[in-house]
Amino acid sequence: MDFEAVIGLEVHAQLKTRTKMFCACRTDFGAPPNTLTCPVCLGLPGVLPVVNARAVELALRLGLAVSARIERRSVFARKNYFYPDMPKNYQISQYELPLCRGGHLDVRIGDQTRRVGLERIHLEEDAGKSLHAAGPRAATRLDYNRAGVPLLEIVSLPELRGGEEARAWLTRLRQLLLHLDICDGNLEEGSLRCDANVSVRPRGATELGAKTEIKNLNSFRGVERALDHEIARHAATLARGEALEQATYTWDAAAGRTVFMRSKEFAHDYRYFPEPDLPPLVVTEAELAAVAAALPELPAAREERLRRQYALPAYDAAVLTDTPALADYFEATARVLGDGKQASNWIMGEVLKVVNERGLDVADFPVSPAELAGLLALVRDGAISGKIAKEVFAEMLATGAAAAAIVAARGLRQDSDAPALAALVETVLAAHPQEVAAYHGGRTGILGFFVGQVLKATGGQANPALVNDLVQSGLARRR
Numbered sequence: 001m002d003f004e005a006v007i008g009l010e011v012h013a014q015l016k017t018r019t020k021m022f023c024a025c026r027t028d029f030g031a032p033p034n035t036l037t038c039p040v041c042l043g044l045p046g047v048l049p050v051v052n053a054r055a056v057e058l059a060l061r062l063g064l065a066v067s068a069r070i071e072r073r074s075v076f077a078r079k080n081y082f083y084p085d086m087p088k089n090y091q092i093s094q095y096e097l098p099l100c101r102g103g104h105l106d107v108r109i110g111d112q113t114r115r116v117g118l119e120r121i122h123l124e125e126d127a128g129k130s131l132h133a134a135g136p137r138a139a140t141r142l143d144y145n146r147a148g149v150p151l152l153e154i155v156s157l158p159e160l161r162g163g164e165e166a167r168a169w170l171t172r173l174r175q176l177l178l179h180l181d182i183c184d185g186n187l188e189e190g191s192l193r194c195d196a197n198v199s200v201r202p203r204g205a206t207e208l209g210a211k212t213e214i215k216n217l218n219s220f221r222g223v224e225r226a227l228d229h230e231i232a233r234h235a236a237t238l239a240r241g242e243a244l245e246q247a248t249y250t251w252d253a254a255a256g257r258t259v260f261m262r263s264k265e266f267a268h269d270y271r272y273f274p275e276p277d278l279p280p281l282v283v284t285e286a287e288l289a290a291v292a293a294a295l296p297e298l299p300a301a302r303e304e305r306l307r308r309q310y311a312l313p314a315y316d317a318a319v320l321t322d323t324p325a326l327a328d329y330f331e332a333t334a335r336v337l338g339d340g341k342q343a344s345n346w347i348m349g350e351v352l353k354v355v356n357e358r359g360l361d362v363a364d365f366p367v368s369p370a371e372l373a374g375l376l377a378l379v380r381d382g383a384i385s386g387k388i389a390k391e392v393f394a395e396m397l398a399t400g401a402a403a404a405a406i407v408a409a410r411g412l413r414q415d416s417d418a419p420a421l422a423a424l425v426e427t428v429l430a431a432h433p434q435e436v437a438a439y440h441g442g443r444t445g446i447l448g449f450f451v452g453q454v455l456k457a458t459g460g461q462a463n464p465a466l467v468n469d470l471v472q473s474g475l476a477r478r479r
Helices: 053-067 163-180 220-239 284-295 297-308 314-320 323-338 340-358 369-380 387-401 403-410 418-431 432-440 444-457 463-477
Strands: 002-013 076-080 092-096 104-109 112-125 127-134 137-145 150-156 194-204 212-217 248-251 259-262
Touching: 002 127, 002 163, 002 220, 053 112, 053 150, 053 163, 092 112, 104 163, 137 444, 163 194, 163 220, 163 297, 194 220, 212 220, 212 259, 212 403, 259 463, 297 314, 297 323, 297 340, 314 323, 314 340, 323 340, 323 369, 340 369, 340 387, 369 387, 369 403, 387 403, 418 463, 432 444, 432 463, 444 463
Parallel strands: 212 248
Antiparallel strands: 002 150, 002 194, 076 092, 104 112, 112 150, 127 137, 194 212, 248 259
């Protein structure tokens, strides 16, 4: 039997606010455990939460960017459950009346663009963190610093059909969050997390099968692998004629398999009811208009503009708009250099190679756009070769010196004196009559031999492209 997967994603994005969702505690990552807490985020008796206005603004920014319907009146609710890292034993979230409904996010799958719908976007607070220690003194320690940090929960419609699609969609969502400057997208620090819901049904069927929720997904590659594994497990179980039950699984990346956690809860298990300490959240037209006016250029629009403005291929534009910092670095380099494609080639090659190897943020790259443009101008103008440029680039990274200064100090400038090089080419060709005859006899690959001899004679300082042209002209005259 032929099966198809039905996948929906629930993404939790920590918002870039200085303080928590309902109190004035800082949201700094990496602070000593339990130092960023107060009676409000710990849920002590007699305290009252106050909504973080900046968190609401950032949520509206995403809602507008994905064309969601902004509810002018939404309501916070208490979601009741017991987890050790929830100090209040309930979470303030939104349920029946969320801030944003609907909307969509377009994602490129291969050569096609698909529109994946959203169910809702709502505000809530994060839980704390359980730290498990193994060994003879095994224990679980609780850090409540994260409890109360503002979260956006972004819920897609079940319109994805495989692990690869889910990974592409998440990549596109992270890109949007970064361009909107509402989340830092750091999976390692947990500021962007994803749960996946998947079921499998016979292809062409309309009813959904039993759903599995997969938790503990801390990388986009992990999301893809976990979904593909679970889809295969569902299909094999159904092919044997066995039934599946709704359940929650965790992903064991080391073993490459999902592991049963518990039977899946339903909404009624959480006993939602309106938060009695918070009034309804009301968004005015003026507030919404102000957020809309401040929206930055979105990734898809910037990608298209880079293609037009700098004559870039679609692939280059897609890579360069991966993050706002990368796109800014490219545009600053291209403006100074006056050549978008040359800038694109170097940034996607040499710059990103260093960024990835050293784990850098492009915004902190040690070679500025103007300095990189200065190096590339030397290549464009024939002052140095591409090979020498890579050596100069490495020294720029190590010393912070300008490209022109390095080239001058080390005597790396190319010899582009055409008359002098033409005379040297004639000398080389005259000294190798047998090789010249072989070239005219069909061994055209020997052209590199002549170029190499000229470069050797100049100590590698001759302009290779110019020498190549001069050698071909000299050989043609000897035909």
